[in-house]
Every structure is written in structure tokens, then in C-alpha cells.
Amino acid sequence: MMIHEMGNPLSTLELVDDLQRLGISYHFENEIRNLLEVIYNTYYKTYDKWNKIDLNLKALGFRLLRQHGYQVPQEIFHNFKDKTRLESHSDEDTMAMLNLYEASYLSFEDESILGNARELATKYLKENQEKMDESAISSLVSHALELPLHQRVPRVEAKWFIKVYEKKSDMNHTLLELAKLDFNMVQAIHVQDLKHTSRWWMNTRWDKKLSFGRDRVVMNFLWTIGTSYLPHYSNGRRTLAKLNCMITTIDDVYDVYGTLTELEQFTQVIDRWDINAIEELPDYMKICFIGFYNTINEISYNILADTGIFILPYLKNAWADLCKAYLVEARWYYNGYAPTLQEYLDNAAVSISGPAVLIHAMFLTSVGATQEILQCMERFEKIVHYSSLILRLADDLGTSTTGATEEEARRYIKELIHDTWKELNKERATCANSQFSREFIEYATNLARMAQFVYAEGDGHGRPDLIKFDVSSLLFNPI
Numbered sequence: 001m002m003i004h005e006m007g008n009p010l011s012t013l014e015l016v017d018d019l020q021r022l023g024i025s026y027h028f029e030n031e032i033r034n035l036l037e038v039i040y041n042t043y044y045k046t047y048d049k050w051n052k053i054d055l056n057l058k059a060l061g062f063r064l065l066r067q068h069g070y071q072v073p074q075e076i077f078h079n080f081k082d083k084t085r086l087e088s089h090s091d092e093d094t095m096a097m098l099n100l101y102e103a104s105y106l107s108f109e110d111e112s113i114l115g116n117a118r119e120l121a122t123k124y125l126k127e128n129q130e131k132m133d134e135s136a137i138s139s140l141v142s143h144a145l146e147l148p149l150h151q152r153v154p155r156v157e158a159k160w161f162i163k164v165y166e167k168k169s170d171m172n173h174t175l176l177e178l179a180k181l182d183f184n185m186v187q188a189i190h191v192q193d194l195k196h197t198s199r200w201w202m203n204t205r206w207d208k209k210l211s212f213g214r215d216r217v218v219m220n221f222l223w224t225i226g227t228s229y230l231p232h233y234s235n236g237r238r239t240l241a242k243l244n245c246m247i248t249t250i251d252d253v254y255d256v257y258g259t260l261t262e263l264e265q266f267t268q269v270i271d272r273w274d275i276n277a278i279e280e281l282p283d284y285m286k287i288c289f290i291g292f293y294n295t296i297n298e299i300s301y302n303i304l305a306d307t308g309i310f311i312l313p314y315l316k317n318a319w320a321d322l323c324k325a326y327l328v329e330a331r332w333y334y335n336g337y338a339p340t341l342q343e344y345l346d347n348a349a350v351s352i353s354g355p356a357v358l359i360h361a362m363f364l365t366s367v368g369a370t371q372e373i374l375q376c377m378e379r380f381e382k383i384v385h386y387s388s389l390i391l392r393l394a395d396d397l398g399t400s401t402t403g404a405t406e407e408e409a410r411r412y413i414k415e416l417i418h419d420t421w422k423e424l425n426k427e428r429a430t431c432a433n434s435q436f437s438r439e440f441i442e443y444a445t446n447l448a449r450m451a452q453f454v455y456a457e458g459d460g461h462g463r464p465d466l467i468k469f470d471v472s473s474l475l476f477n478p479i
Helices: 009-021 025-044 047-052 055-067 091-104 112-129 136-146 154-165 173-204 217-227 231-257 260-272 275-280 283-307 312-335 341-351 354-362 371-376 381-399 406-431 435-454 464-475
Strands: none
Touching: 009 025, 009 055, 009 154, 025 047, 025 055, 055 091, 091 112, 091 136, 112 136, 136 154, 154 173, 154 217, 154 435, 154 464, 173 217, 173 231, 173 464, 217 231, 217 435, 217 464, 231 260, 231 283, 231 312, 231 354, 260 275, 260 283, 260 312, 275 283, 283 312, 312 341, 312 354, 341 354, 341 381, 354 381, 354 435, 371 435, 381 406, 381 435, 406 435, 435 464
């Protein structure tokens, strides 16, 4: 009723933004889509309407509409400097600049107007940050300057924003009550999914039989919440948590335990997908391969039974590509070879496991594995690549050292991440034309967001103590 009663376009968009940040917009997808369609056609579709919109409405609308796949050009901000009062420090002007700042992070490559807008908005917010009192706006500004909303993990953001929203002077008690109730109910579903994953992990006995590997079942499950926390995605979370656990262990086989000869044999067996070929492997690799082989075949069977589509060839190819990329890095290490940056990134975007995870996720959307998925696979190649590249770069930023100075290296990787986000934004806008497309694109984007979250303070995957508070907050501590 609140959604349908909204009349003022700014209030309407603020409600949509609040619903998204509180983590409850999934209950109202059709209503939100209808609202945005009306607002887009009324205010944003034609050039002659742009000058009639104030900066706050323009910026918030731009961000939400681009996020939902609408083609809103950067030229809507062509005169933003004329309408920006840098000497004003009112809450309204601060929110306008904050929304301009957030909107700029949905830019594509070579969108200089948005680049200039980001510089100006960042300067304004930093200069006025100390003048703000302890308020919800002050918290929002500090939060945004640390990392823009577009690059934040939705589930983590929801837990944080519920606390901030509670302090807002215009807070709506109904929304707050629903957000808290929903968070706790969905968290209970996540705990059941984690229990299922833990039972599966104990049954593999990899934690005992492959004790050299990292035992990170909770951390591997956390990745699935970061990429899709919605309650109806329970089966997808359980499946992808298994993949994450297997990837972590197999990565350790290649990185820290196997000899080069053993790794070459293991890669050949996976490429052939032949259970009879395991006789040539050492015992620990036999255990690894059989557990992995049975799990992937079971996933393929379940999807075949549910949808009628046989996806095993796609899964086999994805795993073969991943293990071949691992082997390339192992050979570089054993041979003392230092690859060029481009050689490294081309291989590392695969070895980080993003493509392998996302090919499984593609067949686990709520839409189901229909013919549309097979037709879209080629179209989504760039989205998969850019998401995986951000995952790799964020991982490197949190875990690696280089021959260059630390400051130079970190600055360069951050620039690469920033540029890759622009590429990903462009692909998001190009491909989001169906329910399946939107679901998969959001999953791939959340994988990139989750990478920046996990590796923000170091190797959060390898050292879970770095994000122990967040794990407890998301999984074990209800509101």
C-alpha cells in the first residue's frame, strides 16, 4: 500500500532505495519494476525533461534506473556543476552530493562527465565530513567514502543499514519492523543450509584424509550468502557451498602439496573424466578425485531430473579449464618463470575459480535451466570474465606481495579494479533483459562484491579471524 500511495518521485525513489538497502526489496520486485518504469518514462526518457529535475532526484534516479537495466545516459548530468552549491552544507545538499557520488560508480568506460562528478562529489563530502554531527547522514557519508554502495555485498549492507535506518529522523516503523523480522527469518534458513553443507563436508572426510587442505566450511558457505542470500535460493547455496569447499581443497593440492608430476596426472584424469584412470594417481588424489567426481555427477543428475537438461559436459569443461589454469601456475612456479602481467591475468581470471563457480550458478537460478540459459551462455562470457577478474585482483590485493613498492602496487591494482567495474557495469546494462538474465547478472556482480569484502583487510578466506565478527553477525547473531 505504501508503494502504491507514493506520489512525489523523490520520495518514491527513496522508498525503493530503502527497501533495497534494508534487504527486503525482493518481496516487491514487480511493484518496484512498475514504479521505475513510470518514473523513467516520466522524467528520464527524454532530454527536455532533464533540466526540470533537481540534482538529488536526478542522481538517485540515475543510480536506481541504471542498476535495474534502464538506458540512462551520463549526459543527464551535463550541467551538474551549475546546480551544485559547494558552499552549502544543509542535509538536503549533502544527500544530493552523496547520491551524485554513489551514482558515479555505475559509470561505463570513457564516461568523463560521471568521472568529473565523482571527483567533485568526493571532494565535497570529504571536506564537509568533519562538520557533520553524529547523525544517520554522517554514517552514510563515512560508509560511502570507504566503499561505494554499488560495490557492497547486499546481505552485509542490509545488516549495517538496519542500524543506521533506525536513527533516521524520517524512519518508517513498518519498514524497520519488516526488515528486522525478515533478516532473522532468512538467517534461520541460512543456518539450515549451513548444517546441510557441514554434514556433506564431514561425509567426504576430506578434512581428515586431505588434512593438508584448508578446512573452511563456514567461510565457503559465507560466499554463497554474499552472492545470493534470498530464501528461495536454498538449493543453490547448498550446491555452491560444496563447490567452494572442493575448490579450496583442490587449490591446495596444486598450490601446496602435489608434485608437478602428480599435478599433471591429476589434470589429465579430470580432463578425461574417467573414473578408471585413477589407478595411476597417488592415494590422496584418488580420494580427492572420487569425492569430487561423485559430487559433480550428482549435481548434474539433480539438474537433469528437475529440468530435463544434461549439463555435465558444461561442468566437466569448466573444471578441466580450472585445473589446467592451476597447472599453468604450478609449472611457472616449478620452472621459476615470471609471466608478464597480461599472461598472468589471462590465466588468473580462470584459476581464481570464478568461471567454474558461475557456470554452476547459471543452472541454479530460480528460473531453472531452460533453453534460454544455453542461448545466453556466450552472451554472458564478458560478465563472467569481468567478475572473475575483480575477484582475482581483490584476492591479490589482500594476499600478495610484488617486486614494486607496496604503495605503487596497491594503487595500480585498485585502478585495474576500478576500470574493470566500469566494464562490468556496461555489460550489466547490455544483458539485463529477462528475469534469468537479471538473476545471473546479480549473482556474478555479487561475486565481485564479495571478493572486495573478504579481502578488504587481508586474506579473509585463508584467515577467517579477519572477518570473524561479520561471520557471526550474518550467520549466528539475529537482530
